[in-house]
Amino acid sequence: MVRVLLFFFTIFLSVSGNAQDENLYFSEALAMHLPKYDTKAQKAYRADDEERAKFLFDSLVNNCLKGSYLDNFKVKNLKKRVIPLDEIKKPLYLITNASWIVPTKGEVPALNELADKYHDRIDFVVLFWDNQKTAKALAKQYHKSIRVLYVDELSNESNYVIKNLKHSLGVPTSFLLTEDKKIVDIRRSVTHPYGVKSEESFNINHKAFSEGISTLLIRDSSELSQHAPEGKLP
Structure with a gap:
């Protein structure tokens, strides 16, 4: 049981990790998080929900892209x-x-x-x-x-x-x-x-x-x- 919990804890950390990792590049952060963002953002735009779309963009930036390094x-x-x-x-x-x-x-x-x-x-x-x-x-x-x-x-x-x-x-x-x-x-x-x-x-x-x-x-x-x-x- 302990091993199972450790396994899921490790997976959680790897998935929830954001762009604060020192060596993470912008392109890598995008590859990790952009598909999920695009799905939700397109849904918000189709519903003409500009407030939701802005919230999603800000969340992507603040939680996933800030702290990454722009590729050369x-x-x-x-x-x-x-x-x-x-x-x-x-x-x-x-x-x-x-x-x-x-x-x-x-x-x-x-x-x-x-x-x-x-x-x-x-x-x-x-x-x-x-x-x-x-x-x-x-x-x-x-x-x-x-x-x-x-x-x-x-x-x-x-x-x-x-x-x-x-x-x-x-x-x-x-x-x-x-x-x-x-x-x-x-x-x-x-x-x-x-x-x-x-x-x-x-x-x-x-x-x-x-x-x-x-x-x-x-x-x-x-x-x-x-x-x-x-x-x-x-």
Whole structure:
């Protein structure tokens, strides 16, 4: 009987373990938990239960994906050079997007203002699921401190990246990452009713981006303090 109980206890631990395991990658966490999430989320969307769908997404992120490490996905810059994400050394605010998604009025201006203010401590990246020509045109609206990268789905060269970063959680989605690419949070982009004035849209987006930035800065300062002399923060 004791052996049976130990067996089921071991199975329980292996199944209930989440992304807090030190060496668990994002792609591995997705493989473990995404199928169950997809089944429940699709049911919620079919029932037009947005509140349930949001709860399921937040649960997936908080219980299964936070604490995992983003894989060293390879994307391209606007000069078509391959960029491994590990090449980015600061804490990272990564936004995945696509040209067919129309941003809210205040989204890009709010991001531009905050990137200009915090780019010395955080790297801001917008990753488009588009070809190089389209990504290059879209890049003109962003501040110079925001790096615009892309993955061309039609080139069939990055199926692994597309499967994990685009088709798993959809777009637009933001990934908040420490400098060693540990996932601090994953967030949906802000939405608001159509017809909201530009100033109000800016404020809504500014607040959302600021919360994410604060999360990264607090996490970064906390980790730095662990290696600093007592009573001092680098």
